[in-house]
Amino acid sequence: MAANFAINNIRDFEFIIGEWLPTERVFNYPQFADYYSKDDIKSVLGPILKMCKEVIEPTNDDGENHPIKFENGKVTTPPTFGPLFHQLQSEGWGTSNIDKAPDAMVMPEMLHMAVWELIGAANPTFMPYVLLTTGAADLIQSFGDEKLKQMFLPKMMDGTWSGTMCLTEPSAGSDVGDILSRAYPTDDPRIFKIKGNKIFITAGDNDFTENIIHLYLARIEGARPGTGGISLFVVPKYWVNEDGSFSDNDFQTTGVEHKMGQAGSVTAALAAGENDGCRGWLLGNDPREHEGKGQGMAQMFQMMNLARMETGHMALSCIINAFCNARDNAKERVQGRLLTNPKAGRVAIINHEDIKRTLLMGKAHIEAIRAMMYRVYLAFDQRERDPDPEVRKAASDLIEMTTPLCKAYPSDEGWWLISEAIQSYGGYGYCEEYPVAQIARDMKIYSIWEGTNYIQSMDLVGRKMQMKGGSLFGAWVKEMVDFCEANKGNEALAKEFAILDKALKAYQEMLKVYAGYAKTNFSLVPLYSRRVLTITSQLYCGRQILDQAVLADKKAKELGADHYDYNFYSGKVASAKYYLHNVVPNVWSVCEIIADGDSSALEVPLEAFEYM
Amino acid sequence: MKVLVCVKQTFDTEAKIELKDGKIADAGINLIINPYDEVAVEGAIQLKEKGIAKEIVIVAAGSDKAMDAIRTALAMGADRGILVQQDTAADEFARAVALAEAIKAENPNIILAGHVAADDGSSQVPTRVAEILGLPHVNVITAVEIAGDKATCTSEADGGTQVTEVSLPAVISSQVSWNEPRYPSMKGIMAAKKKPVATAAAAAAENKVKILEFSLPPAKAAGIKLEDEPEVCATKLAEWMKNTVKVEVK
Ligand SMILES: Cc1cc2nc3c(=O)[nH]c(=O)nc-3n(C[C@H](O)[C@H](O)[C@H](O)COP(=O)(O)OP(=O)(O)OC[C@H]3O[C@@H](n4cnc5c(N)ncnc54)[C@H](O)[C@@H]3O)c2cc1C
Numbered sequence A: 001m002a003a004n005f006a007i008n009n010i011r012d013f014e015f016i017i018g019e020w021l022p023t024e025r026v027f028n029y030p031q032f033a034d035y036y037s038k039d040d041i042k043s044v045l046g047p048i049l050k051m052c053k054e055v056i057e058p059t060n061d062d063g064e065n066h067p068i069k070f071e072n073g074k075v076t077t078p079p080t081f082g083p084l085f086h087q088l089q090s091e092g093w094g095t096s097n098i099d100k101a102p103d104a105m106v107m108p109e110m111l112h113m114a115v116w117e118l119i120g121a122a123n124p125t126f127m128p129y130v131l132l133t134t135g136a137a138d139l140i141q142s143f144g145d146e147k148l149k150q151m152f153l154p155k156m157m158d159g160t161w162s163g164t165m166c167l168t169e170p171s172a173g174s175d176v177g178d179i180l181s182r183a184y185p186t187d188d189p190r191i192f193k194i195k196g197n198k199i200f201i202t203a204g205d206n207d208f209t210e211n212i213i214h215l216y217l218a219r220i221e222g223a224r225p226g227t228g229g230i231s232l233f234v235v236p237k238y239w240v241n242e243d244g245s246f247s248d249n250d251f252q253t254t255g256v257e258h259k260m261g262q263a264g265s266v267t268a269a270l271a272a273g274e275n276d277g278c279r280g281w282l283l284g285n286d287p288r289e290h291e292g293k294g295q296g297m298a299q300m301f302q303m304m305n306l307a308r309m310e311t312g313h314m315a316l317s318c319i320i321n322a323f324c325n326a327r328d329n330a331k332e333r334v335q336g337r338l339l340t341n342p343k344a345g346r347v348a349i350i351n352h353e354d355i356k357r358t359l360l361m362g363k364a365h366i367e368a369i370r371a372m373m374y375r376v377y378l379a380f381d382q383r384e385r386d387p388d389p390e391v392r393k394a395a396s397d398l399i400e401m402t403t404p405l406c407k408a409y410p411s412d413e414g415w416w417l418i419s420e421a422i423q424s425y426g427g428y429g430y431c432e433e434y435p436v437a438q439i440a441r442d443m444k445i446y447s448i449w450e451g452t453n454y455i456q457s458m459d460l461v462g463r464k465m466q467m468k469g470g471s472l473f474g475a476w477v478k479e480m481v482d483f484c485e486a487n488k489g490n491e492a493l494a495k496e497f498a499i500l501d502k503a504l505k506a507y508q509e510m511l512k513v514y515a516g517y518a519k520t521n522f523s524l525v526p527l528y529s530r531r532v533l534t535i536t537s538q539l540y541c542g543r544q545i546l547d548q549a550v551l552a553d554k555k556a557k558e559l560g561a562d563h564y565d566y567n568f569y570s571g572k573v574a575s576a577k578y579y580l581h582n583v584v585p586n587v588w589s590v591c592e593i594i595a596d597g598d599s600s601a602l603e604v605p606l607e608a609f610e611y612m
Numbered sequence B: 001m002k003v004l005v006c007v008k009q010t011f012d013t014e015a016k017i018e019l020k021d022g023k024i025a026d027a028g029i030n031l032i033i034n035p036y037d038e039v040a041v042e043g044a045i046q047l048k049e050k051g052i053a054k055e056i057v058i059v060a061a062g063s064d065k066a067m068d069a070i071r072t073a074l075a076m077g078a079d080r081g082i083l084v085q086q087d088t089a090a091d092e093f094a095r096a097v098a099l100a101e102a103i104k105a106e107n108p109n110i111i112l113a114g115h116v117a118a119d120d121g122s123s124q125v126p127t128r129v130a131e132i133l134g135l136p137h138v139n140v141i142t143a144v145e146i147a148g149d150k151a152t153c154t155s156e157a158d159g160g161t162q163v164t165e166v167s168l169p170a171v172i173s174s175q176v177s178w179n180e181p182r183y184p185s186m187k188g189i190m191a192a193k194k195k196p197v198a199t200a201a202a203a204a205a206e207n208k209v210k211i212l213e214f215s216l217p218p219a220k221a222a223g224i225k226l227e228d229e230p231e232v233c234a235t236k237l238a239e240w241m242k243n244t245v246k247v248e249v250k
Helices: A011-020 A038-065 A081-090 A109-122 A127-143 A146-157 A296-332 A353-385 A389-430 A435-447 A453-464 A467-486 A494-520 A524-559 A566-582 A585-596 A606-611 B035-049 B064-076 B092-106 B125-133 B186-193 B230-245
Strands: A069-071 A074-076 A161-166 A182-185 A191-202 A211-220 A230-236 A238-240 A246-248 A251-256 A267-272 A279-283 A334-338 A341-348 B002-006 B009-011 B031-033 B055-062 B080-085 B110-114 B137-147 B150-157 B160-167 B170-174 B197-201
Touching: A011 A038, A011 A109, A011 A353, A011 A524, A011 A566, A038 A081, A038 A109, A038 B064, A038 B186, A069 A251, A074 A251, A081 A127, A109 A127, A109 A296, A109 A353, A127 A146, A127 A161, A127 A211, A127 A230, A127 A279, A127 A296, A146 A161, A146 A211, A146 A230, A161 A191, A161 A296, A191 A211, A191 A230, A211 A279, A211 A296, A230 A238, A230 A296, A296 A341, A296 A353, A296 A389, A296 A435, A353 A389, A353 A524, A353 A566, A389 A435, A389 A453, A389 A467, A389 A524, A453 A467, A453 A524, A467 A494, A467 A524, A494 A524, A494 A566, A494 A585, A524 A566, A524 A585, B002 B035, B002 B092, B002 B125, B009 B064, B031 B035, B031 B064, B035 B055, B035 B064, B035 B110, B035 B137, B035 B170, B055 B064, B055 B092, B064 B080, B064 B186, B064 B197, B080 B092, B092 B125, B110 B125, B125 B137, B125 B170, B137 B160, B150 B170, B160 B170
Parallel strands: A161 A211, A182 A211, B002 B055, B002 B110, B055 B080, B080 B197, B110 B170, B137 B170
Antiparallel strands: A069 A074, A182 A191, A191 A267, A191 A279, A211 A230, A230 A279, A238 A246, A251 A267, A334 A341, B009 B031, B137 B150, B150 B160
16 A cells, blocks of 8 residues: 555645635635635535545555556556546536536635645546546637537536547647648538547546547648647547437547556547548637638647646645655654764654755745645636626736746656655655655656646746736736835844845846847747746745745734644744745846856757767 | 434544643644534435435534534535534533433434544433433444334344334434445535524533543553563563563463
């Protein structure tokens, strides 16, 4: 038994949603007012925490012990995954939360994401089945007509059917514009014949839903080349007839990948229309009537943006569970004596300086990343439901701006952070009997799929920083400057504010240098883009966790050291101090590197790599 | 048929118990439905799913915090709740009087409860409630069949099972092995917000038990460790058993 769900409380969620973020307004939106308040966080997350431990954690082992199989054209999933999928979907914890019907029973996104964070920690390889179904249903809800919505949504929301996103092909990965899948008109202008091959399709097949609804990118004959000519189709595994019955849709699974981790998650190679019998519904315009322009990429981006948030969040789930396990181990494992008091005998390793530092490093990163993500999830609720168009717009801007950070930063840092959780176990961490090794294997994919983290960094520097002539980004940076300014008088955290201030100044200088590179030596832009993304995230996370610390410091002082909640608040202050003193200084150090502008990686002859 | 379930709010079974000023410190402790009562709630819901129960009423006696336990039961699928406001220091007798009073007003066909509470473990309340109301009581049941105004209950008995038939109304208290309580669904949690919960003052009753003192179990004494060659260790161990523990060999 390797898997272990070690999260034992939901206190930080209560702090974030109930105390820190301005969530009152969200709870008062008509959709929620009768059902939710700040006091209800526990009534939702409490039972989920219990369910994660008792029901979901055991399925994680199932993923390892019964990994995906592909035999005689059929995929077999771990036996407990299907029942879990049906349970979570039918009970309202999954896809149905996107339901836009006025009377839909849904919860605020920030609360829903806390549910997913916990479930994701309990079984990360199961989650994609729910996430992909949700993304696919969201596209049909946004771009499908009433007929398609009626045909697909109820069954995708209640767990009867599942969904996928089909972009990648053997010759088209990071550059989706190169896809070879084609669509040919039929007598019905909405229905096209689909022909092509997709690879790496997560949840691309399974043995537990009646049908699988693929959201499939293909180019209609006559549309433009590149991403601009691509269209999006709803291609069901089994064609759904008017009366709800199924016909064959000439859609085959041709293989599954054997991967480093995520053993319970299907990664399928799919073939559409090998016998010219595959059909799909077109979503949106026919490019032949719009100068060859397809809407597929723009539509798919809606799903990808959600999936990017979820990818970063899944990385966070993995980091948390790794560190909660590391903490429990460090409390139990007795080894060595205190350097400062060797006569006191052997101690649990949690008492050693280096292990304590490792744990606080994990806790600080977790809380900083979580602070960033829930700040953005609050914006999801505002964008969707706030009556004030200004609030909706500001929320939408924030989401646009931060999506690449939320995707890439947790998934980049997660890899080495979890490696440090492994390190804290010593040799046991390297053994599969303990859970951390599997968590590392499962989490690595998050920096790769949904656009590699390099693609995210180019999205940040090439698109997000430039949106509306750079004014959005400018306002976003200024908000952090204003935050420092507003807290100038905070004595308890004066040092930490000084660090954030110093980092911000260095960052603003760096931006000028970097903008200069865009004009003088453009290759330096992609050369440094990933590092720009990292420090941009560290600044933003630093700002958020310091804001939390201001509140936590106040509460800790009000309550006093004897109060049962004191350790929670003082622990939050410690996390913020660690993050500001040990992580944020990386911002100015990287700024110096960028200003130095070393271009050896551009100049090195390719042949030099032969001599490594 | 109306089924009433008595529910107690208890400490989380994982909670670390600490004493402060001679009393159990409850600040910050996670509170849950007594796990045995949760089984009774699930049993009631299953009776409703079978079409036997028409309405499920949850009754909890305790502080306002017990409202959370009622809401959880409503989220699982019960229909409405009654919070009998009572000092948490009430003993089993006072608790049973308060519950019996509320139950009498409801006039249910079946009264379900867990057979014991996970905190004080006294196993008294259902029996006392039955006694006060003059109703039959079947304890530690693992299954129940309802036919007309009769309940056939299977319960644990030494070395086997016992099948008891009682006429309704009756108090029936559950063993954990009766069923596997469900987790509240999202829609259940939302629906629970709109289900009615009435509050009532507890009927007056003096405690019969006076608690003199709370104390935690003494910390385990450190063991002794013998580190030597096996034969030396064996000799030392034998001497220790003979002289210190004074094990007598007959
Ligand atoms: C387990 C798994 C599940 C997946 N699930 C799905 C799915 O459900 N649906 C789907 O459509 N796809 C899916 N994918 C595909 C995934 O999105 C791609 O693997 C990913 O986008 C990278 O594409 P690629 O593998 O072709 O790598 P490549 O595009 O070949 O990239 C290789 C490396 O080159 C870099 N690179 C590429 N282009 C450039 C450039 N222009 N400049 C600089 N660097 C560049 C990349 O950053 C990367 O480091 C999945 C993949 C895996 C492994």
